[in-house]
Amino acid sequence: MSLMDEVTARALSLGIPFSLHLDVTYRCNERCVHCYLDHDDHGEMTTDEIKRVLQQAAATGTLILTLSGGEPFLRKDFFEILTYARSLMFAVKIKTNGMLIGPEQAERLRELHIGEVQISIYSHRADVHDAITKVGGSLDRSLKAIRFLRDQGLNTVISCPLMRANIVDYPQVQTLAAELGVKFTMDPTITPKMDGDASVVKHRIAQPDIARVFQDSTLVGDVNEFCRPSGPVTDDLLESVPCSAGHTSVYVSPYGDVFPCVQFPVACGNLRQQSLEDVWLHSKQMNQIRSIRVRDLHTCSGCNHVSGCTRCPGLAYMEGDMRGPSSADCEKSLIKAGLAEMSSGPEVAQAPLVQIQALW
Helix, strand or coil, X not given: CCHHHHHHHHHHHHCCCCEXXXXXXXXXXXXXXXXXXXXXXXXXXXXXXXXXHHHHHHHHCCCEEEEECXXXXXCCCHHHHHHHHHHCCCEEEEEECCCCCCHHHHHHHHHCCCCEEEEECCCCCHHHHHHHHCCCCHHHHHHHHHHHHHHCCCCEEEEEECCCCCHHHHHHHHHHHHHHCCEEEEECCCCCCCCCCCHHHHHCCCHHHHHHHHCCHHHHCCHHHHCCCCCCCCHHHHCCCCCCECCCEEEECCCCEEECECCEXXXXXXXXXXXXXXXXXXXXXXXXXHXXXXXXXXXXXXXXXXXXXXXXXXXXXXXXXXXXCCHHHHHHHHHHCCCCCCCCCCCCCCCCCCCHHHHC
């Protein structure tokens, strides 16, 4: 067990929100085709309100802080927020498109000892990347930011969300990351919008492409180990928690709304009226989510693949039942096990807008 695993296990036993993801804005200077956010500003928290949230998070024991958006650098007070976060000793990660990061901003991030900066690069080809972001020149600007950050010695990560438009390009993006001397990560899942609108899932990659990713040792390591059959369904597994959401991690929106995770849109409280500690400890919704164990998942608990599945309860919730399966994760589990019936162009769920509050 790694040190991080030990710390996370300790946080779980103590009921501490070890990791906080805070979106400081939903505004963005890109309009990515797969984005799940509403980019209009409906009344973002002020600088003082965000500082109060950070102070409360520090008091509850949070260590890892991810600041994102939207595009966080659109906030004119973003460096003030960063400075305050570092004064509270958070290990800070930033998710950004990098378009507003120049040499001066990169140097300031180094001076603040920011732990990681993650920037999405969708393709090594400008026409593909810029078509996804809907901003001409965005690839060039993001790559310049990566070089500025690298030159400052910052831990920089290229993230490559996979979708139909860029699936053939990820090996070249991976090579680009290596040439730039930065880390590379990818994600094969496109999620519905936070309001439940599933129209963006049409961008999810096809089954054969998922299989290709799972057979790529440069991404998954030992393919035989990654795709090995799931282990036995034990009592310990059935008594385990399905996900860290609401157990050791929590998400806060730019408006102070608290959710178990950015992909799990169950509103549990608002930090303009309540403290983070109050929501974390006493929210009916948070405690109900926290009470769920694998054995309570009515379909998954009886599945032979449950021990190796990456089921997302938020995706299951947006399909109508947070105790049920997530079809996207079921698909991936069957593909890993070599049991999926492949089609070259799978039908993509075109679900209507889900009324999130009605699902609770």
